[in-house]
Amino acid sequence: KQEVTQIPAALSVPEGENLVLNCSFTDSAIYNLQWFRQDPGKGLTSLLLIQSSQREQTSGRLNASLDKSSGRSTLYIAASQPGDSATYLCAVINTDKLIFGTGTRLQVFP
Amino acid sequence: DTAVSQTPKYLVTQMGNDKSIKCEQNLGHDTMYWYKQDSKKFLKIMFSYNNKELIINETVPNRFSPKSPDKAHLNLHINSLELGDSAVYFCASSQGRDNEQFFGPGTRLTVL
Numbered sequence: 001k002q003e004v005t006q007i008p009a010a011l012s013v014p015e016g017e018n019l020v021l022n023c024s025f026t027d028s029a030i031y032n033l034q035w036f037r038q039d040p041g042k043g044l045t046s047l048l049l050i051q052s053s054q055r056e057q058t059s060g061r062l063n064a065s066l067d068k069s070s071g072r073s074t075l076y077i078a079a080s081q082p083g084d085s086a087t088y089l090c091a092v093i094n095t096d097k098l099i100f101g102t103g104t105r106l107q108v109f110p
Numbered sequence: 111d112t113a114v115s116q117t118p119k120y121l122v123t124q125m126g127n128d129k130s131i132k133c134e135q136n137l138g139h140d141t142m143y144w145y146k147q148d149s150k151k152f153l154k155i156m157f158s159y160n161n162k163e164l165i166i167n168e169t170v171p172n173r174f175s176p177k178s179p180d181k182a183h184l185n186l187h188i189n190s191l192e193l194g195d196s197a198v199y200f201c202a203s204s205q206g207r208d209n210e211q212f213f214g215p216g217t218r219l220t221v222l
Contacts, residue, residue, distance in 0.1 A: 044213040
């Protein structure tokens with residue numbers, strides 16, 4: 001059974017720092033991996049999708065990497081801003097569904 | 111120009127009632143999903159439809175019945191609501207199975 005874990009559960013950093021969020025999964029037979037952010041009381045916003053054949057994807061200040069063999073993905077956020085404060089969720093896609101991680105709650109303070 | 115929309119946004123009801131949540135997507139996608147986010151913020155798949163055909167039913171009580179009248183709509187009907195059904199329900203869609211999913215804003219259901 002696929003299990004997805006995110007470390008750390010919470011993170012508080014000053015504005016301007018570069019940071020890394022970690023995601024690990026137990027079954028490497030995934031199709032894709034998707035990173036989301038969720039603002040309090042809001043829906044999920046898709047940030048990046050990494051296909052299983054890819055090693056990384058970039059969008060603006062975000063860079064996500066994928067190492068299927070070790071069951072790990074990281075989300076790198078460069079030059080963090082207070083507007084980046086949210087919960088970040090990773091989810092693996094296999095057999096037609098997303099299996100979500102436990103999330104990392106990020107706070108970036110001025 | 112909302113991509114995935116849900117109605118209502120909030121739903122407060124008494125135990126034992128029957129209620130429905132509606133979802134519509136204007137992305138032209140052929141696959142739609144329902145997810146449940148519990149009080150601990152954990153998200154879990156409930157159902158998935160591809161071209162109006164049910165492809166995932168993830169051990170959800172049969173009080174929950176999804177219906178897809180066409181590829182752009184996926185509704186969720188819940189009978190005999192229980193306290194434990196209180197959660198946020200998210201609809202999502204994708205083009206094809208196993209591809210990037212886009213989520214609606216969620217429906218917060220509170221059962222009293």
